[in-house]
Amino acid sequence: MRFDNSVLFRAAGQRRAASDADAQAGVVLPGAAGHRRLLLISYHFPPVGGAGVQRPVKFVKYLHRFGWEASVLVAANPSAPLSDESLLRDIPAETHIERAKTWEPSYGVKAKLASDTPSTTTASGSRRRLARALRGAATLALQPDPQVLWLPAALRAGSHLLRTIHHDAILATAPSYSNLVLGALLKKRFGLPLVLDFRDEWDISQRYLENARQDRLSCIVQSRMQRYILRQADALVCTTKSSARRLQDRAREAGSHAASTCIYNGFDEDDIAPGPAAADIAGPERNVFRLVYTGTLWNLTSIEPLIAAIEALEASVPERLAQLELVIVGRRTEQQEKLLDRVKKTRCRLLLEPYCDHSRSIAWMKSADALCVLLSDVESAHRVVPAKMFEYLSIGKEILAIVPDSEAADIIKEHDAGRHFEPGEVLGIATWLLERVRGERRTLPDDNTAKIARFSRKRLCEQLVDVLDHLPMAP
DSSP, rough: OOTTTTHHHSSSTOOOHHHHHHHHHOOOOOOTTTTTEEEEEEEOOTOOSHHHHHHHHHHHHHHHHGGGEEEEEEESSSSSSSSGGGGGGGGGOOEEEEOOOOOOHHHHHHHHTTTTHHHHSSSHHHHHHHHHHHHHHHHHHOOOOGGGHHHHHHHHHHHHHHHHHHHSSSEEEEESTTHHHHHHHHHHHHHOEEEEEEESSSHHHHHHHHHHOOHHHHHHHHHHHHHHHHOOOOOESSSHHHHHHHHHHHHHHHHOEEEEEEEEOOBOOOHHHHOOOOOOOOOOOOOOOEEESSOBGGGGGOEEEEEEEEHHHHHHHHHHHEEEEEEEESOOHHHHHHHHHHTTTTTEEEEEEOOOOOHHHHHHHHOEEEEEEEOSTTTTGGGGTHHHHHHHHHHEEEEEEOOSSSHHHHHHHHHOOEEEEOOOOOOHHHHHHHHHHHOOOOOOOOTHHHHGGGBBHHHHHHHHHHHTSSSSSOO
């Protein structure tokens, strides 16, 4: 997917179109007197969409309230599956956005190369083996991820920016993990303190991300890359407490003295505030219980346990199952689509919507009787907390959490926000669904609003600023 760079300026109309010329002329960018400036490296940035984009966007939105301004180094022509121009309104007008081109093919081409094309499938066995070998060699060369093709141009653009405009620190957020390599190279070149923000652990992503390389050579190469960037870091940030502890151990093994801090993902009050809902998103029909899941369905958030529970109800109380409406909003892998086909064979009502902009996703959440969080029972999942869970908490609807015994489960229990089942507890999930379609609803504690305020994006940005303010000064 290719994006027109000018959309960044059209959507944030107050931003000065001459900012690039100012940078070349050595002009100091506008900002409040006494504010320091952060270079944020994020290959994925609006108009690219997705849950991972929101974290850097919200940091940029709130940084200036705590004495920092931001420059953002982004891909000019990102190869990404999702777009959401609505996120552009969160970017302050004075934000300087530096764009560097990548040599990556479009996301559609990458997806096609990752699987057998029809022509390859019908080819002879030797040709299929050759095609797979060529794809494997190309993928093996792109370490730590395909976004490494952005790195040469991004290094030039970032170097020019840092030579031209005074910055006080660098923050690189990942995935993509090439962002972290870029941050380490810029830190080494300019001596600025470096913060590495792990939205997902490198080790977990290497195991579960789509098309991730798991061969022995790739694991060795990426392990060495991770050790290198950890040694360059002055501070580490993770999205869960358990991930922060894990990364602290990895840093010490690599010989790094960087401290690791947990800054959760969260919710933005501005996103949750009352406003006009999408005209075509109405509440469920009378006597129908609507369960909504938003976000990507993939191997780390498999919907299979919920489907197994629905099938159990189909076998026992099919007339009651007709009162259940399951809404899935977001991108789904091919494997998860096949799982959802099983729901179509039951009396459960199934509504499927592809990825939509963030405001529409929020509208779907608000229309729900209950919200579903999924996390597969796989190695390391106990250190993952799905980002959408915090918006679920802020909306105040009951949460059905089908997750392993984990940090995510602990947060649900701590806030008495719903019911937790492990993925193997199919009978328990089915019983919960049956109780809800029979009209047994549950209200959440009145004090939840005050308790979850700590997850607001503004407060989380304040935590980031505390990390920035304690960085060693650049020489």
